[in-house]
Amino acid sequence: MILPPPEPQTRRQLLRGAAARTASAALAAAAAPGAGGVAPASAAVAVPAASATIDRLQRLVRVELLLEYCYRQVLSSTILRPDARRAIAPFEGHVEAHVAALEARLAARGATLPPGPASVSQANRFLARRRVGGRLGHLRGDQDALRLLLSMEQVVIGAHFVALLKLSEPALVELSAQIMATGAQHDAVLRLLLPPHKLGSAAPYGLVQGVQ
């Protein structure tokens, strides 16, 4: 029998598949003879910490997905002037990589992957909930668009700052710090694209904690 070639899968589909396989494997292990379907005492004790970690990772994924959606919407429109578009074009891929890295950590824990915004109106509701100024579809020029992206980057930086208060697993702490630092770099470039277009105004603070 000749099977058709597999359809190309998106990164999210691949990760969701991995998450489902991990969850199935965990269930199978629990139901296996000898396992008795009962988690060992040490695992039971670890549940609250693991649950808090999953919750924190899901929060990070949600906010990163919203940022990714904003970049995609802005970059797929004609609102940006060419130099600004060139400067921030790589950032969408960076954020996508952040989402993938965080989702992989969630998948490894057999946790549910949060969905991103399904529509512009839903994304705008999420933006309003996070008190981000500007609404997708109603941006009046490139400065509006850049300010919205800057505000969202600051929300993401803030989310990672809070995550660093809560997370304790070294690999997750390092990942979150790396993403937070990259977000700060995006922040600096976005500031530079806004008036007064000066280097000094691109990194105006000695300590950056984002918006919480």
Place this chain on the structure above:
Amino acid sequence: MVGDGGGASRRALLGAAAVAGLALSGCGATAAPASTRPAPAVAERDLALLLAALELERRTVAAYVAGLPLLPRALRGTVQQFLSEELEHTGELISLVRSVGGRVPARPNSFQLGHPSDAAGVLALVHELESAQIATYLSTIPQLSPGPVRAAVASILTVDAQHVSLIRLQQGQAPVPSAFVTGAE
């Protein structure tokens, strides 16, 4: 130290760094607004990590001070701002060290900074030092506890990452070359 267009000897640069160190002595502890806030408790085992980070920050401060005269006038304002932010970082680290009764070592009289003789050399030097700081913070932060200390140090890391991006721009390089900051950029 050096006139416009003149080359700076290594001795001159190191001397300037030493003088700058003396002139700035104590500023790191008082200049940062963060030092007025109650610092989160630091576990004593973390002291060595924080002191290593402080030594790097002080080295970077010395490099900015020594390199400033070699930079074009248009860039000096920005670099002075970076310098001020690095001083804020030293203040934050000193505050964390002192919060557990740790002793802050005296600032060295001089640092080995190489011998940059022009703006390009200075930018390369501060790029290297800022990157070293990033790499140090990324390896240090996961080892620190409690959470507020990790977050406080991460808020320094973010600014050093911004400095590297803006220095890279001045060097004609992509400001954010990778999705994950590593300190190797």
